[in-house]
Amino acid sequence: xxxxxxxxxxxxxxxxxxxxxxxxxxxxxxxxxxxxxxxxxxxxxxxxxxxxxxxxxxxxxxxxxxxxxxxxxxxxxxxxxxxxxxxxxxxxxxxxxxxxxxxxxxxxxxxxxxxxxxxxxxxxxxxxxxxxxxxxxxxxxxxxxxxxxxxxxxxxxxxxxxxxxxxxxxxxxxxxxxxxxxxxxxxxxxxxxxxxxxxxxxxxxxxxxxxxxxxxxxx
Numbered sequence: 001x002x003x004x005x006x007x008x009x010x011x012x013x014x015x016x017x018x019x020x021x022x023x024x025x026x027x028x029x030x031x032x033x034x035x036x037x038x039x040x041x042x043x044x045x046x047x048x049x050x051x052x053x054x055x056x057x058x059x060x061x062x063x064x065x066x067x068x069x070x071x072x073x074x075x076x077x078x079x080x081x082x083x084x085x086x087x088x089x090x091x092x093x094x095x096x097x098x099x100x101x102x103x104x105x106x107x108x109x110x111x112x113x114x115x116x117x118x119x120x121x122x123x124x125x126x127x128x129x130x131x132x133x134x135x136x137x138x139x140x141x142x143x144x145x146x147x148x149x150x151x152x153x154x155x156x157x158x159x160x161x162x163x164x165x166x167x168x169x170x171x172x173x174x175x176x177x178x179x180x181x182x183x184x185x186x187x188x189x190x191x192x193x194x195x196x197x198x199x200x201x202x203x204x205x206x207x208x209x210x211x212x213x214x215x216x217x218x219x
Contacts, residue, residue, distance in 0.1 A: 014059075014062065016050070017060070019043050020047065021063055023042060024077075026038065040092075040095065041095070042183075042186050044056075045102055045124045045127050045182065049103070051200070052106060056103040060095050060096050064092065068081055068083070090137065091131055094132070098127035101126050101127065101130050102123050102127050106120065120187035125183055128179055135171060140167035143167070145170060147166060148166055
């Protein structure tokens with residue numbers, strides 16, 4: 001643990017936690033059923049793509065902890081534990097796991113020396129089902145909407161007419177186009193950052209193992 005908690009890593013975690021907090025200050029578009037469209041996804045995906053799994057997770061966790069402690073850094077400048085009483089905060093929990101998934105893929109790509117723009121987009125897109133798989137059931141539980149089904153008299157489970165909504169039509173479909181765009185932009189930003197600072201995510205561990213040390217001495 002001491003090996004990982006270096007001054008540089010702590011600073012990076014703090015910087016990206018602040019960046020995620022700053023992303024909520026950008027005015028958001030309010031969709032149906034009080035679902036906000038903000039830049040949080042962009043910031044979280046960028047954290048995972050740049051920092052890797054554990055640092056990306058730590059940045060999102062630090063952001064959440066500071067918000068729960070009372071700093072008004074959640075969407076609409078909210079704060080405190082009451083945030084989890086809302087219908088959309090399952091997405092916030094899902095972002096923790098999304099940062100891990102995206103970061104793990106980015107690390108694997110870095111080690112295979114295939115960390116290009118296209119690969120970063122694919123890694124970032126993994127965040128969306130991870131976030132949705134937590135956020136959609138949470139939304140359904142808080143609003144009373146069915147996850148996929150439709151009330152009697154509706155044509156299909158993706159019926160957008162009044163009274164026929166479900167958690168997917170409310171909590172996924174409106175988000176999806178914007179989230180994909182944010183992932184692409186985050187991948188572009190991550191590609192630039194990795195080119196400028198390749199040691200942010202080394203291709204291999206910088207720690208010399210005992211075997212490697214002995215081999216070097218023998219040589």
